[in-house]
Amino acid sequence: xxxxxxxxxxxxxxxxxxxxxxxxxxxxxxxxxxxxxxxxxxxxxxxxxxxxxxxxxxxxxxxxxxxxxxxxxxxxxxxxxxxxxxxxxxxxxxxxxxxxxxxxxxxxxxxxxxxxxxxxxxxxxxxxxxxxxxxxxxxxxxxxxxxxxxxxxxxxxxxxxxxxxxxxxxxxxxxxxxxxxxxxxxxxxxxxxxxxxxxxxxxxxxxxxxxxxxxxxxxxxxxxxxxxxxxxxxxxxxxxxxxxxxxxxxxxxxxxxxxxxxxxxxxxxxxxxxxxxxxxxxxxxxxxxxxxxxxxxxxxxxxxxxxxxxxxxxxxxxxxxxxxxxxxxxxxxxxxxxxxxxxxxxxxxxxxxxxxxxxxxxxxxxxxxxxxxxxxxxxxxxxxxxxxxxxxxxxxxxxxxxxxxxxxxxxxxxxxxxxxxxxxxxxxxxxxxxxxxxxxxxxxxxxxxxxxxxxxxxxxxxxxxxxxxxxxxxxxxxxxxxxxxxxxxxxxxxxxxxxxxxxxxxxxxxxxxxxxxxxx
Ligand code: BG6
Numbered sequence: 246x247x248x249x250x251x252x253x254x255x256x257x258x259x260x261x262x263x264x265x266x267x268x269x270x271x272x273x274x275x276x277x278x279x280x281x282x283x284x285x286x287x288x289x290x291x292x293x294x295x296x297x298x299x300x301x302x303x304x305x306x307x308x309x310x311x312x313x314x315x316x317x318x319x320x321x322x323x324x325x326x327x328x329x330x331x332x333x334x335x336x337x338x339x340x341x342x343x344x345x346x347x348x349x350x351x352x353x354x355x356x357x358x359x360x361x362x363x364x365x366x367x368x369x370x371x372x373x374x375x376x377x378x379x380x381x382x383x384x385x386x387x388x389x390x391x392x393x394x395x396x397x398x399x400x401x402x403x404x405x406x407x408x409x410x411x412x413x414x415x416x417x418x419x420x421x422x423x424x425x426x427x428x429x430x431x432x433x434x435x436x437x438x439x440x441x442x443x444x445x446x447x448x449x450x451x452x453x454x455x456x457x458x459x460x461x462x463x464x465x466x467x468x469x470x471x472x473x474x475x476x477x478x479x480x481x482x483x484x485x486x487x488x489x490x491x492x493x494x495x496x497x498x499x500x501x502x503x504x505x506x507x508x509x510x511x512x513x514x515x516x517x518x519x520x521x522x523x524x525x526x527x528x529x530x531x532x533x534x535x536x537x538x539x540x541x542x543x544x545x546x547x548x549x550x551x552x553x554x555x556x557x558x559x560x561x562x563x564x565x566x567x568x569x570x571x572x573x574x575x576x577x578x579x580x581x582x583x584x585x586x587x588x589x590x591x592x593x594x595x596x597x598x599x600x601x602x603x604x605x606x607x608x609x610x611x612x613x614x615x616x617x618x619x620x621x622x623x624x625x626x627x628x629x630x631x632x633x634x635x636x637x638x639x640x641x642x643x644x645x646x647x648x649x650x651x652x653x654x655x656x657x658x659x660x661x662x663x664x665x666x667x668x669x670x671x672x673x674x675x676x677x678x679x680x681x682x683x684x685x686x687x688x689x690x691x692x693x694x695x696x697x698x699x700x701x702x703x704x705x706x707x708x709x710x711x712x713x714x715x716x717x718x719x720x721x722x723x724x725x726x727x728x729x730x731x732x733x734x735x736x737x738x739x740x741x742x743x744x745x746x747x748x749x750x751x752x753x754x755x756x757x758x759x760x761x762x763x764x765x
Pocket of ligand 1 (some may be wrong): 384486505
């Protein structure tokens with residue numbers, strides 16, 4: 246029997262893989278890190294894999310003096326250093342780079358936008374001139390200014406049904422720093438464009454394994470039947486990083502881990518893991534379910550924050566044989582900073598499916614390794630038969646969705662150790678992406694750029710989604726109330742976080758399940 250492969254076509258994506266309408270991508274922040282590390286490498290890969298529209302153009306917009314040629318060279322170096330293949334084929338690069346041009350301009354200068362309009366008009370093909378993706382890889386404080394300027398320069402229009410051409414705005418995180426600022430920003434953007442023209446990025450949604458959560462849940466009857474309070478005792482979501490804040494101390498002092506990771510990536514994973522099945526795969530149907538889920542999270546009262554949320558900050562330590570400074574010693578960090586580099590929390594989802602099931606989420610910097618996992622802990626068997634025997638190592642079943650690296654899914658169950666005794670041992674069934682599908686795992690930004698060009702908003706965050714997530718984070722921040730970190734909230738770099746985070750689970754007779762290093 247031959248395994249059949251099922252392809253699901255997303256609206257606007259011809260055969261599920263290719264954006265086919267010619268368009269121009271204008272990247273604001275073209276000399277920034279994101280452009281060289283992620284955006285251009287992603288576009289280059291889409292190009293060599295034949296997924297770009299037959300005709301496209303990329304304009305890099307930034308303040309520094311550069312020529313088309315010098316920007317192209319920088320971008321090539323970016324692909325060579327940061328792309329997933331790190332290899333550049335001369336002929337393919339030249340074919341790609343012929344579509345790149347650089348536009349020097351100040352983001353606040355109207356003339357720069359008039360110049361941009363002229364440059365775009367010069368592209369000739371009406372689709373390249375009018376189908377525009379504006380990618381805002383710039384400081385969030387300038388998002389509003391840029392859309393105002395684009396509107397004034399007549400480059401951005403509110404779309405109506407039946408319009409021949411389209412413009413879209415892709416917005417990088419952070420989208421605001423609290424609920425109020427997110428609302429102000431949303432109102433600002435929506436003065437010029439419709440919600441369906443706004444593509445708010447959470448790059449975790451571009452990850453293959455994160456997309457697979459929905460597929461896994463809703464195409465496998467054996468798991469979906471167990472996916473509720475009757476069978477699941479608790480869930481853990483861990484996103485651990487083995488890096489510190491590095492050169493981003495200035496940003497991090499303003500953000501902290503709660504805003505930087507929990508508000509977006511972890512809450513997004515949670516909503517995919519816990520939401521109800523959507524009525525269809527349409528973007529709005531999926532996003533409705535995610536919002537419903539976020540709205541069902543029990544509000545974090547001051548009391549709940551005090552008992553169920555743990556923050557932490559790393560001090561000097563060793564990660565992977567590499568000694569690390571403490572957060573307070575990092576560049577552009579206040580030596581008395583109370584900003585958190587770690588957050589662990591317990592929350593409840595007050596709906597029919599999840600009532601009483603605790604969800605434990607944690608994320609932190611300078612932990613022992615880089616790994617993201619969802620661990621589904623099933624309830625134990627009744628305490629009879631094997632479980633009632635003394636000294637038996639009987640573990641409840643657990644399912645681990647390993648999101649990165651070493652992507653895969655593991656199911657743990659008990660097996661009888663061969664021999665005359667009734668000794669049991671936990672064993673694992675293992676699905677690995679590599680073994681099953683080979684090493685090809687597109688970068689998150691490839692998928693996200695492709696979807697933005699195709700006009701599918703499924704993998705982007707809707708207005709009510711981002712605002713609901715901010716409400717949760719604001720409640721936690723209010724609970725912290727600007728207090729200083731206590732001793733129990735510090736952790737040595739290279740450990741799994743502060744002691745207080747272990748206590749959070751021990752109180753419920755649970756333990757964190759620490760991800761294992763990649764097998765490769
Ligand atoms: C970003 C955060 O959104 O995600 C960073 O700003 C973090 O602080 C990064 O390091 C993690 O992403 P990934 O894809 O490496 O897990």
